[in-house]
Amino acid sequence: MLKIKTILGTLAAITLLPPTNQLSVKANPTSSENSTPTEQPKSIYQQAKEELPEDLYALYRILERIARANKLDEKPWRIVIVPKYNINAFATDVNLIAIYNGLLDQLAGDASAIAxxxxxxxxxHTEKHIALAPVEKVALIEQIQQETEQEVLAEKQDAQTEATGMSIGGSAARVFGGRAGRVGGAVLGNASRQRLKASQEKINEIVAQKTExxxxxxxxxxxxxxFxxxxxxxxxxxxxGFEPEGCLRAMKVLGQTPSAEFDTTxxxxxxxxEALKDLMVKFPATSLAEEGKALISETKPLTYDLSKDGASLRVNSSRGGSSADDVERLFDN
Ligand SMILES: [Zn+2]
Structure with missing residues (x-):
């Protein structure tokens, strides 16, 4: 996974987004219950179209719609375009989605595939894959080390016993002096060093195997x-409400680039x-779209701002993007 800081740094440097003060769509904190769903969509979307670069506008509209249709609008999302011609996208950090412009280029004109x-x-993000992976790996590596140490503990102790013997041999050599004493100590020392070496080699071997x-x-x-x-x-x-075949079209584009998202993982x-086709039979897109449509009609368009990370677009939660507005809504004097 790429270091997001690097990406954000790059993005901040080349300013994909306009400066903060130009991204000034105000949060719309009024709750959805006391307003009509069609009250503001045109103005927010229209403003987005005017002030966002085209690809980012499309991504905002796509993400915003997916969030509302799936009750995923309780917290903000972030989206960023990575200015590199890779056929790839990834999820990282906190609710951040990054899409390479190579993928956008190859999927140009196909909103359903991008969706x-x-x-x-x-x-x-919602399946918590991002949070789990690193924690699991650390835990597993610790487990490997502990298990390996236990497995070779007995041999280590044997070797250490001999090492103690070596020092006795050494003492004997000093006490008795002479050639015999020195030779006896050296032989014993060599043997125990061999055992220690073998023991360490075994640890390395087991760790390597278990790591693999x-x-x-x-x-x-x-x-x-x-999957x-x-x-x-x-x-x-x-x-x-996007076309289900968009998923198949996206797959085909991803499939053309074996080096893209397709490592061994x-x-x-x-x-x-094949799995997607099975899903389409099991969960027909038409009934899913109906469900989503009902949820969308109960909500209002989500606003957006430049994220405080300085480079990504923050698609605000249904609460809007301004805490100041929210305070004023709660307390008018
Ligand atoms: Zn993935």
Missing amino acids: CVVAHEMGH ELEQTLAEEGRKRE EADEVGYLYSAKA HPAVPKRI
């Missing part, structure tokens, strides 16, 4: 999580396409 990618990455097993397990877990994110991505984007694209 499926965005929804897949949102799925990695761990990598395999993590890769397997990674593949499982990709989960694919499933969630399909459900989220279909609920938001990702399943093969044909398998992912």
Whole structure:
């Protein structure tokens, strides 16, 4: 995974987004119950279209719709375009979704395919894949070390016993002096050093083997999580009313680049396409879209701001993006 700080640094430097003061859509903190759903959409979307770069505007509209159609608007999301021609996207940090402009270029004109990618990455966040992975790896590595130490403990103790013997041999050599004493101590010392060396080699061997097993397990877990994110991505984007085939089209584009998101932690694209087709039969897109439409009609368009990270677009929660406005809403004097 790329270091997000590096990406944000790069982005801040090349200023993909206009300066903060130009991104001035105000939060809309009034609760959804006392307003009509169609009250403001045009003005917010219109303003977004005018002030955001086209790709970012599209991503805002896509993410905003997916969030509302899936009750994922209780907290803000962040989205950023990484200015590099990679056919890839990823989820990282806190609710941040990053999309390479290579992928946007290849999916140009296909909002449903982009929506499926965005929804897949949102799925990695909602399924807690981001938070779990590093913690699990640290825990597993600790476990390996502990187990290995226990396994070789007996041999280590043997070797240490001999090492103690070596020092006795050494003392004997000093006490008795002469050639015999020195030779006896040296022989015993060599033997115990050999045992210690062998013991250390065994530890290294076991750790190497177990680490390899761990990598395999993590890769397997990674593949499982990709299928989960694919499933969630399909459900989220279909609920938001995007074309379900968009997921298949996105897969085909991803499949053209074996070096993209597809390391050992990702399943093969044909398998992912098959799984998606099964899902489409199991959960028809038309009924999902109906469900999502009902949820969207109960909510209002989400506003946006430049995130305090200085580089990504923050799509605000249903509470809006201004705490100041919220205080004023709560207390008017
Ligand atoms: Zn993924």
